[in-house]
Amino acid sequence: MRLLAMATAAVMAASPVMADLVFPSLSYRTGPYAANGIPFADGYEDYFTLLNERDGGIGGVPARVLECETGYNTEKGVECYEATKGEGALVYQPLSTGITYQLIPKATADGIPVHSMGYGRTSAKNGAVFSNIFNYPANYWDGASHAINHIMSLGDISGKKIALVYHNSAYGKEPIRTLEELSKKHGFELMLVPVDHPGQEQKSQWLQIRQQRPDNVLMWGWGVMNQVAIQEAANIRYPMENFIGIWWSGSENDVLPAGEKANGYKALTFHNLGKDYPLFDDLQKYVVDAGKAAGAGDQIGTALYNRGMYAAMLAAEAAKTAQELSGNAEITPAEMRDGMEALEMTEAKMAALGLPNFGPEFKVSCENHGGNGLGAVAQWDAAAGSWNLITGYEASDQDVIGALVDEDSAAFAAESGITPSC
């Protein structure tokens, strides 16, 4: 019995190894969200592998990606966080709004930064309240505004009926408040259509859409829900060009199952798509050809792979900034936080990395942890099998969003007894 206990203790306790930069990847390669979790995790890991292989790490210190399977489940996410934080984790990117909500107070108490890129709690943009949480370059409320702006650019919006098909969780509920404000401002009617986890069954929701005939459908979906929704939309012959997904509902894995019928489906994005960048040559040479690609290695260049890579690139750039600021090559999580807060992405920087014009330019500051919220609309071309940007990076309605961010972050500050400071 005692021996067993000791053996378990030895197995369960993880031994801390320092001397490298640890980037935990709370990924999910299993479960109903795996179709979207795999490309992101592959992209995240491959970028760090590339840095290690080509440049010998970041500032001479090798990066180590600690992968931990969460299955998009918050309890496993917490377990992963606890298991990896002792190894000197620099930044957490949980790729789950639910897990982000769990980690916001925990990571802040532990002094580890969290980068919820394009997800998580939107009001974390206000860095005065959320000192350790970053959500640059864009957030859900920007996304909601981009979608509405795009509809407005195609015609008059007042009097139109717009449906929001959303994952019935913290994630899917995030844009509702912004859309309500926008509907007041622009005079459209908002119709809410929740889909419960995991979203494999959406017949009744799409029947409702078929009956009520909204002019546009917005979608906040993830995992298997996306594929099902696009298939159902095709089944009721909903015009795809009026169907706009958030950036998490815009990967190849979401549209491919519907085949030709998905042609014309639109999705938002905050970074560029495709693999037509010099960096991909290096990736091929140092990672893929060397047999070091993460996962099955078949996701390179897909929308979510690019996003995972972009997330890793921003983390690596923040780590470089932190190294410059602190003068140490082996940075601590606190220094990483400062690096993230001082991060500035310029076109010259991205071009030097081999990703010219890949994402918007932005600058993080203590007051603004959310970047400038630029986003673009991509459209799926089923015949060519590729996403094409149909707009440039455009600004969101900051009048509406700024006020909501202030309101929500003030509520959080009051609730958890934080004095906003910068």
Added chain:
Amino acid sequence: MFYREAGDFSTTYPQDSQTFPIRFDRYRYYVVLAVAFLVIPFIINDYWANAVFVPFLIYAIAAIGLNILTGYCGQVSLGTGAFMAVGAYAVYKLMTAFPDVSMLIHIPVAGLITAAVVTLFGLPSLRIKGFYLAVATLAAQFFLVWLFNKVPWFYNYSASGQISSPERTVFGIIITGPNTEAWAKYMICLVFVTICAIIARNLTRGAMGRKWMAIRDMDIAAEIIGVNPMKAKLTAFMVSGFFVGIAGALFFSVYLGAAEVGESFGIDKSFLVLFMVIIGGLGSIFGSFIGAAFMVLLPVLLKNVLVGWLGWPTDLAAHLQFIISGGLIIVFLIMEPHGLAQLWRVTKEKLRLWPFPH
């Protein structure tokens, strides 16, 4: 040799009717309590608390609750997840409405609220049995989850529909929120689990427990010998609801800190607790503990062995973990349908005779 009644003489009635009449059992129980209360709090760290002990203790309370209903009274319930959600939302509303009241009051009150709700959903059990009752509790599961998602009052109108537990203290020690020390989290759960287990053990040994078991074994016969089925069934739902509510309250406030009803208290949670009860052993308090330990610790252990030691890819390990857990469940159900508690009972019988089995 170690485990036997010989030489254990009871000279008073309380001695004769104590929980652990055999000396070895009693000492083992004291040792476990001593280790749990006096050793573990001093050596526990964040990882052990959050990944191992706290979920184990909380699930043990939930399993005890379900075991009373399913194992002792024979009423199948598939609504445990939603009943835990009732506890969680009750404690959330209490914590935010009365910030100055101690959590030691809020958590039992949340348990009482859950008991009332569960009793309400137990009413159909007076008319329907078996599979039909399971379906009725399944309806409770979906209805309650829908309700907590639909009515913003339950989550204090927060934008995301999430509930998050603010910082609260017991005797000046922080037990909820991000700044909680590992030992404080562990201790609050341990205190509740100990009290719940003692209450449950004594209830099931007394008149009430005997009535439940009579109903479970044959309700018509029980009614003929004078057991009131309505009272017996509803008390089982009530007591079960109380424990499940406490488990839900602790699960949200101490363990998770932030929760979302569909994800944290979905149907999978109901099945998870039901598996704990079945694997641990129906109708056994000890079984609830080993069932909870099995279902909580096995995935963590497998993950650490496969990924941490062997360095396998995480997806392979996660899939393998499903296969191994599922396989073990099937093996246990075939080899030992009465659960792990039965193994322990058999071991005890063997130990009584050892080393002279004939």
